[in-house]
Amino acid sequence: MVAVRPADAETALTRRDGKHPVILLFGPDTGLVRERASAVVKRAVPDTSDPFAVVRLEGDEIASDPRRLMDETRTIGLFGGERVVWVRAGSRNIVPALEPLLAEPCAALVVIEAGDLKRGAPLRALCEASKAALAIACYADGERDLARLVDTMLSEAGLSIDRDAKDLLVSLIGGDRLASRGEIAKLALYAQGQGRITLDDVRLIVGDASALALDDVVDAALAGNAPAAATALAKARGAATRADAVLGALLRGLTSLHQMALAVENGATIERVIEQQKPAVHFSRKPHLDRALRTFSAGQCMRALLMVDEAILACRRNAALGDAVCERAVLQIAGRRKG
Numbered sequence: 001m002v003a004v005r006p007a008d009a010e011t012a013l014t015r016r017d018g019k020h021p022v023i024l025l026f027g028p029d030t031g032l033v034r035e036r037a038s039a040v041v042k043r044a045v046p047d048t049s050d051p052f053a054v055v056r057l058e059g060d061e062i063a064s065d066p067r068r069l070m071d072e073t074r075t076i077g078l079f080g081g082e083r084v085v086w087v088r089a090g091s092r093n094i095v096p097a098l099e100p101l102l103a104e105p106c107a108a109l110v111v112i113e114a115g116d117l118k119r120g121a122p123l124r125a126l127c128e129a130s131k132a133a134l135a136i137a138c139y140a141d142g143e144r145d146l147a148r149l150v151d152t153m154l155s156e157a158g159l160s161i162d163r164d165a166k167d168l169l170v171s172l173i174g175g176d177r178l179a180s181r182g183e184i185a186k187l188a189l190y191a192q193g194q195g196r197i198t199l200d201d202v203r204l205i206v207g208d209a210s211a212l213a214l215d216d217v218v219d220a221a222l223a224g225n226a227p228a229a230a231t232a233l234a235k236a237r238g239a240a241t242r243a244d245a246v247l248g249a250l251l252r253g254l255t256s257l258h259q260m261a262l263a264v265e266n267g268a269t270i271e272r273v274i275e276q277q278k279p280a281v282h283f284s285r286k287p288h289l290d291r292a293l294r295t296f297s298a299g300q301c302m303r304a305l306l307m308v309d310e311a312i313l314a315c316r317r318n319a320a321l322g323d324a325v326c327e328r329a330v331l332q333i334a335g336r337r338k339g
Contacts, residue, residue, distance in 0.1 A: 004136045012134060013040055020134045021073075021105050022098070024127040026114035027138035031178030036138060037086065037113050044082045044109050054084045059092035066097035073101060073108040082109060089114040095122045105132040141177060146170045149177075150184055154197070157188040161197040164284065169202045171282050199284075213238075217246055217330060218253040219288035224295050226334040233330055243322035244315045247329060251308045254333075257292055258301035265298055296336075304333050 004012045013036060016023070023040060025033045038048075045053045055072050062069050072085045087094070089112055101110065117124040127133040141149065147170055154161055161169070169187070173180040183206050190205045191197045216232035236246055260273045270293045274281055281289060296304075311329040315322040 004134055006137055006139055009036070009136045009138070012136065014043075016040065016043075016134075018107075020132060021108065022102060022110045022112070022127065022130070022133040024112045024114060024123065024133060024135045025138055026117045026124060026135070028116040029138045029140045029176055030115070031176035031180070032138040032141070033113050035177050035181075036136070037111050040109075040111055041084050041086055044084050053082070054086060056086045056088075058088050059090035059094055062087065062094045062097045063092035066094075069094070069097040069110070070101055073106045073110060075108075083107075084109045084111060087112045089123065091115070093122065095126055098123070098126060102126070102130045102132045138177075141174050141180065143170055146174050146180065149180060153181065153184045154188060157192070159188055159191055159195065159197055162199060165197050165199040165202045167283060168199060169206055172202070172206050213241060214246060214249040215285065218249050219285055221250060221330050221334040222253055222257055222292035222296065223288040224291065224334055224336065225288075226331055229330050229334040230327075233327060237323065243326035244312055246326050247308055247312045247315060250330065250333070251305065251312065254301055254305045254308060257289075257296060258298055258305065260289075260293060261296060261298040261301050264293055270294065300336065304336070307332070 013023070025037050025040075027033060041048055041054060048054050055075075057069065057072065069085065069087070073083075075083065085108055087110065094112075098112075112123075112127075114123060119125075124135060127135040147166065150161065150166055150169055169184070173183050187197060187202065187205045191201055213232060213236035217229060217236055220226075220228035220232050233246065256277075260277070263273045264270055270290055273293070274286055274289055308329055311325050314325045318325075
């Protein structure tokens with residue numbers, strides 16, 4: 001059985017030998033699947049645009065003509081050198097076409113891109129059970145992987161990044177390797193010439209600006225900082241964020257805060273309550289949350305929840321007054337007293 005652990009994937013692909021002419025790349029991170037497939041093919045054939053060296057096949061073609069895959073792997077390249085058959089399996093069943101190939105391995109390299117195959121899925125099971133294949137799962141990057149990707153790409157661009165900026169950047173990317181690369185590349189392009197990337201650069205360039213603006217509104221309002229809440233609300237409006245969306249974010253923040261406030265009133269420490277939150281609270285937001293829990297009682301949270309709920313209803317009934325209703329609710333919460 002040659003099922004490669006995710007942690008060993010890069011090593012296995014870099015040290016590929018002729019014993020495994022078939023490589024199956026699968027998993028929920030389609031960007032990582034594509035990146036690894038491209039890297040493997042390029043190592044085998046530097047000029048991937050050469051149609052005599054690289055043959056691209058879709059799952060539909062192979063499923064409708066199972067012999068096609070075997071024929072392509074037995075074809076000798078016009079100018080010699082290694083030949084690659086690059087397959088996108090899609091949702092079609094290509095197992096019948098792959099079985100004879102694994103039974104009689106050839107000199108060609110077969111790289112297969114597939115989706116999130118569960119354990120026991122026919123294509124995955126076939127490759128994991130064959131000595132002629134490598135089966136490599138591609139899962140979303142963890143924090144360490146993302147941090148390493150950030151360091152590598154920014155170093156290649158001749159840039160460094162502040163610690164707090166890097167932490168925020170890592171929290172905003174992930175889920176898809178190609179999308180993460182795109183965000184980092186966009187940030188690097190913006191920062192060219194300045195040498196170092198700051199927290200403000202990340203907040204300005206990466207991810208959903210309106211989502212970050214919403215976080216700022218909620219953090220400032222719950223922490224009781226009315227001037228900061230007003231400034232953040234103005235930025236949210238500048239990002240074309242609707243009033244009911246701001247109030248919706250505030251409602252979710254209050255709901256979470258209410259649960260935490262109950263835990264604190266039942267004897268838990270504020271620090272422990274914050275650390276136990278799932279998903280984890282980003283370090284930059286912890287001071288605001290700490291302040292909110294010290295100045296907001298559970299009862300006050302509940303009253304604020306009811307008030308924001310009514311404000312959302314008012315916004316939807318009269319959109320023209322939405323901004324005014326939203327601003328009043330935000331500043332009313334930001335200016336409250338403990339009680």
